[in-house]
Amino acid sequence: MAQTPSAQTPAARTPFSLPVRIGTRGSPLALAQAHQVRDMLMRAHGMPEDAFSIVVRTTSGDAIQDRPLSEVGGKGLFTKELEEGLLADDIDLAVHSMKDVATVLPDGLGLHAILAREDVRDAFLSPHAATLEALPQGAVVGTSSLRRQAQVLRARPDLSVVMFRGNVQTRLRKLDEGVADATLLACAGLKRMDMLHHATSIIETETMLPAVAQGAIGIETQNDNAAIIDLIQPLNDQVTALCVTAERAFLRVLDGSCRTPIAGLATLTDGRLSFRGEILSPDGRHAFADAREGPAAQAVSLAQASAHALLDQAGPDFLAAFAP
Amino acid sequence: MTLWLTRPRDDAEAMAQALCARGHASLVAPLSEITLHPDAVPDLAGFAGLVFTSRRGVDAVFASAQADHARQMVCFAVGPATAQALRDAQVARVIEGAGRARDLPAAIQAYARAEHTGPLRLFYAAARVISTDLAPTLAQHGHELLRGTLYETVGVRRLPDGVARALHGGELCGVILMAPSAAQTYATLIDDARLRREAHQLTHYCLSAQVAEALQALSPPKLEVAAAPNAQEMLALIGQGAKTDGRC
Numbered sequence: 018m019a020q021t022p023s024a025q026t027p028a029a030r031t032p033f034s035l036p037v038r039i040g041t042r043g044s045p046l047a048l049a050q051a052h053q054v055r056d057m058l059m060r061a062h063g064m065p066e067d068a069f070s071i072v073v074r075t076t077s078g079d080a081i082q083d084r085p086l087s088e089v090g091g092k093g094l095f096t097k098e099l100e101e102g103l104l105a106d107d108i109d110l111a112v113h114s115m116k117d118v119a120t121v122l123p124d125g126l127g128l129h130a131i132l133a134r135e136d137v138r139d140a141f142l143s144p145h146a147a148t149l150e151a152l153p154q155g156a157v158v159g160t161s162s163l164r165r166q167a168q169v170l171r172a173r174p175d176l177s178v179v180m181f182r183g184n185v186q187t188r189l190r191k192l193d194e195g196v197a198d199a200t201l202l203a204c205a206g207l208k209r210m211d212m213l214h215h216a217t218s219i220i221e222t223e224t225m226l227p228a229v230a231q232g233a234i235g236i237e238t239q240n241d242n243a244a245i246i247d248l249i250q251p252l253n254d255q256v257t258a259l260c261v262t263a264e265r266a267f268l269r270v271l272d273g274s275c276r277t278p279i280a281g282l283a284t285l286t287d288g289r290l291s292f293r294g295e296i297l298s299p300d301g302r303h304a305f306a307d308a309r310e311g312p313a314a315q316a317v318s319l320a321q322a323s324a325h326a327l328l329d330q331a332g333p334d335f336l337a338a339f340a341p
Numbered sequence: 342m343t344l345w346l347t348r349p350r351d352d353a354e355a356m357a358q359a360l361c362a363r364g365h366a367s368l369v370a371p372l373s374e375i376t377l378h379p380d381a382v383p384d385l386a387g388f389a390g391l392v393f394t395s396r397r398g399v400d401a402v403f404a405s406a407q408a409d410h411a412r413q414m415v416c417f418a419v420g421p422a423t424a425q426a427l428r429d430a431q432v433a434r435v436i437e438g439a440g441r442a443r444d445l446p447a448a449i450q451a452y453a454r455a456e457h458t459g460p461l462r463l464f465y466a467a468a469r470v471i472s473t474d475l476a477p478t479l480a481q482h483g484h485e486l487l488r489g490t491l492y493e494t495v496g497v498r499r500l501p502d503g504v505a506r507a508l509h510g511g512e513l514c515g516v517i518l519m520a521p522s523a524a525q526t527y528a529t530l531i532d533d534a535r536l537r538r539e540a541h542q543l544t545h546y547c548l549s550a551q552v553a554e555a556l557q558a559l560s561p562p563k564l565e566v567a568a569a570p571n572a573q574e575m576l577a578l579i580g581q582g583a584k585t586d587g588r589c
Binding site for chain 2: 120121122124125127128129131240241242243244247253255258259261262265266269270288313314315316317318321322
């Protein structure tokens with residue numbers, strides 16, 4: 018009589034247990050993204066809804082609401098607890114807004130799928146003006162993003178910027194309460210929550226270059242979890258993955274932290290990659306920009322070269338001045 | 342000038358031949374190794390057939406004491422390469438799948454229907470970590486699949502012999518990385534060996550954006566990504582890159 022293999026072979030890892038545990042932050046936008054990933058997996062594999070569970074983790078970035086994250090410092094404020102969950106095998110995959118993901122991941126973890134990118138542009142929201150340019154002299158803009166602060170002040174040095182933390186709903190409420198005359202939010206987030214109608218106008222990327230990886234959702238897993246990597250592969254969009262990897266390589270060369278206003282965008286057309294990068298001083302008084310294009314295969318090198326060009330333009334002390 | 346191949350030895354040697362045919366020299370120095378567990382093959386008398394999703398499983402079974410028995414059994418192969426490995430091992434009856442593990446249960450069911458076998462009891466010569474679980478799909482047709490761990494891939498802990506010397510001597514022009522885990526191992530070992538400056542002289546040929554992403558810690562200035570994640574596109578990328586580089 019044959020022995021069962023499991024009785025005499027080294028332990029085999031089960032492909033995955035059901036339900037597949039999807040880790041996410043608890044904000045409405047993060048939950049919408051996690052549900053989007055779940056729905057895409059259900060469609061890709063014909064799996065039922067109860068084959069997945071959504072596991073909510075509060076991250077350091079969610080817990081700290083009383084000060085700008087640029088003051089808190091550190092990397093991965095919105096991802097650390099989810100990554101700990103992956104390494105502890107408490108969750109099978111983590112869904113991230115790619116702009117929150119540190120450029121270097123913990124050992125053993127990898128970004129194994131990047132979803133097709135949503136709208137990369139920023140939206141302008143104001144009850145007082147149709148556009149940023151039309152805001153009255155001295156108006157107040159609320160944002161928690163140093164990049165947006167710097168770009169707003171670059172375009173309109175007469176405006177003042179106040180901190181505007183919290184999720185999309187909170188920021189809309191603050192706008193209603195008159196805490197600020199206008200705010201800026203990512204179009205992608207508004208679209209994912211079916212709230213784009215709150216936007217007063219859309220700012221083209223030629224006017225306001227977005228944050229690195231803005232509009233992209235990434236799925237992080239353990240590198241050796243072949244079963245989960247295989248499961249999420251149908252969700253990977255090769256074009257987005259290449260563009261986002263290039264943008265993150267750009268950020269890595271600049272060693273960007275949340276204290277440095279950095280913008281970068283890669284786009285791919287007909288096998289050619291176009292890359293634009295920008296670094297600014299937080300007060301918007303100084304800005305350096307670079308644009309270049311080349312073959313898609315060299316996307317990462319191209320973005321890195323752009324970062325080096327910006328460092329050359331700005332000089333060695335520029336970013337160091339904003340370092341912790 | 343030489344290209345460094347980091348895949349497990351068998352795969353790397355196949356790629357080295359393909360590169361050689363295109364005029365490129367290569368150094369096979371794997372960053373992961375395959376360990377076979379032929380002792381883990383059970384007595385096959387109670388099984389109607391064998392299932393293989395990789396050549397490694399074939400190697401393990403035919404290195405085991407059950408090899409003669411296995412040659413007389415019907416063997417289901419995931420695709421052409423695995424099927425050829427079975428034929429090379431002198432297996433009498435090979436059923437070839439379409440190339441993806443997830444399609445293999447359909448091939449097995451088609452065989453069972455054509456041969457009127459009724460429910461089959463099968464042994465799966467598997468890796469420690471598998472990407473697709475065949476058992477539930479086969480169970481829907483009444484077949485039983487028992488899985489044995491016959492091989493596993495393990496990352497190396499130090500740079501392979503000769504690599505550091507080749508890097509120091511400027512003998513390498515590029516490195517070929519086919520998996521995120523290999524890329525992460527590469528970045529770690531290069532840093533541990535304090536060879537970052539030397540590694541930055543190489544062109545890093547990456548199978549996919551995911552592989553390139555795993556190199557972020559190293560930030561290599563010369564990095565190229567294949568147009569699609571397959572061996573043909575990698576060879577095309579290397580050919581193009583080598584032409585531009587002029588060193589390889």
